Amino acid sequence: MTRYGLLINYEFCTGCHSCEVACKQEHNIPVGKWGIKLSEIGPWQISKNKWQLSYIPVPTDLCTLCKSRTKKGKLPACVHNCNAAVMKYGPVEELAKEMAGNSRMVLFAPK
């Protein structure tokens, strides 16, 4: 069976939290639990004019990859609404190929 996943281009993830809230609204996830959760890496200073500040949303064990949506040909809720259009859904082999030529990418294959 083809394994599906989420590819995140965290060069441009702004940390807006839309993926978190889209997921919670779609799957009725209560306060205190998440289907996908944002991590903040930084901020700290790397050198005089360089800073580390990145955001990466991480799917949790509550993530179903939006089966109910994707089987109808819709995008997962987080991907559909992502404010920076940095999330991609697809077969992991294909997504991995996309990673190859790019930096600051992370591929998740949730359970």
Place this chain on the structure above:
Amino acid sequence: MENVPWRWEEDGYTVTRSTAWSGPGCHEGCGVLLYTKDGKLMKVEGDHEHPFNQGRLCPRCLALPDTIYHPDRLKYPIKRVGERGEGKWERISWDEAYDTIEKRYKEISEKYGPWSIVGLRGTGRDLMWQQGRLLYAIGTPNEVGTLSGNSCWAPRAASYHATTGAFMVADCSQYFADRYDNPNWKVPECIVIWGTNPVISNPDWFLGSWIVECMKRGSKLIVIDSRLTWLAARADIWLQVRPGTNGALALGLLDVIIREELYDKEFVEKWTFGFDKLSERVAEHPVKKMAEITWIPEEKLAAAARMYAKSKPSAIQVGVSVDMEKTGVYTVHCIAALASITGNMEVPGGNVIALPPYGVKQPGVGGWGYHDLPEGTRKHTIGHNIYPFLATGLPTASPDVLLEQMHTEDPYPIRGAWIQGTNTLPCMATDPKQWYEGFKKMDFVAAVDLYITPTIMAFADIVLPAATYPEKNSVRACLYNLSSTNKAIDNVGECKSDLQINLELGKRFNRKFWPWDAEEDVLDELLKPAGMTFKELQQRGPTYPGIEYKRYEKGMLRPDGQSGFNTPTGKVELFSTFLHHLGHSPLPYFEEPTRGPVTTPELYKEYPLILITGVRTIFFHSEHRQIRHLREIHPEPVVEIHPDTAKELGVNDGDWVWIENHKDRIRQKAKLTPIVHPKMISADYGWWFPEKPGPEPSLFGFWDVNSSRLIDMGLVGETGFGADIKCTLCKIYKVKEGEM
């Protein structure tokens, strides 16, 4: 895209395509798909076919069902039955509410004149374009916000008016329905993001995601911000400006560009007025000195000037921070000069003049019908006799003069208020204690909102429940497009749209201003310049006029059809004849903040930190504190403190700290972060706690944490626009046990 269906059935849902516009949400006009069942909103998704947001949404619009169906939502008109502030309300009918409002306002009008009723405005919601018109029907010209110096958007609008002839925005392809693919558009080589964090706030008809899309396509950034935002962290150059000194920074940039002759000589020659005078003025502000003032290294400031001027095209997007300085109008003046002399005006990927789409105007501040008021009424507009720029620039009153007048009652008392779509007390009101006293003196106050806010609790006698955007039809003329808001659900309780309320009430006062029978008639009237009706717009979907560049060469910027800019000289006025005739400085200048390390060194010893407030977070101003999935992300008011400063003061992350200054003292929770300068702190604003007791003295606990208590009213620039808000002094220390 035009001609897409606006309603369909999908998988057991009815889907309605619509346009978001606060309340709730924000100022923008994003395309949303509203998924409903049996007249109820089940979920919201971004509309990938709306060119404005291309499917992207903020947490605020995603959480919309929770805002609409929250148990605290106002459902019926209510009247106060106890004392003001006691929180005792009784449900009444719309008829009783309207009868009372009509009777009470008419009583006040007879006794003191209708101008002694003021209408309080918040920020640009789907009601500002008609709120003034209700007030004019009542007979008062006094539409006003309680932010000192009208220091949000208005200073920018006014200053652009006096220089380039109209508002200007960075061109991120937003005028084209096919966006980044449009062949006439160019990716900006450099974007200057100045005093705004659009990826979080999406302010002033501008979405942060457009910047991100430009970055994906190669745009380099210069970010001018006293905080290290995510954009600043990704910028080629981040200028960490000392709060309150944006004007010096702007003059410094101009100095490098003019001295090193990095400007577009042909454009300057042909299309600007007063370049020599500007150059003389700028020469008095050498970059070396400006760098010292702003706390930015000189090489960095000069490098930014060179990068901006040498990149082709370059765009500047400016935010509210420049408005919140008393010489902010002149900072904007410099910014208009920067865009013009570098040849970036009206070019693809540069800055473009923003005109209403198809001529359809939805002013964010007062206005629709102001000039139909008799001269004898208009002359009572508060502050217009003191500030001629305000009088000619915007049909809104001066909040600073109003506050004084509320206390002195000179030349007439203020006795009634209409509060619509603004939770002014914990949010927009600068120095809320003074406003609190002023509004406590009212004979009668009516308010319209989605929830009972601290403002309503403190002041209101009658409260009317407003509709959210899925509960109404409306129109969004969002600079670049026309788009319809389409009613998708049954209204909660008896709520009505602001337009319906203003129409029904307005008719009772003066039919001349409100001759229409139904809301849709008003929307049709609004759309007349576009030659469309509401129903036609609804059928067409988001409609884009597109843009031609260099419109000044084609006679497309002036009402008389002549070539040039819409200014008295037809050129970009680097020396503003308009300001000159009003008796104001026609050339830019900078003044140090009223209180600061330079102006008040003694005070600075006692209060060694610069305080800024107003940074937007997950919420829209004071909205959303009761929305669980948003509150979860930002549960408490936080003050950002540099770790070195905190260490010196023995403050740990998560400690509650007092923030104190010459005026007052409040407390917030410390967040240690290197994104702020060690000599400044950034405190949250707009907070209240819907879960805390509403009745006085608590007012949902807003007083304790309200950072506006530390800011003075009245520190206004000579034009009346712009005030020292984001630049006062303070100190911090830990809250002791037992002090909470």
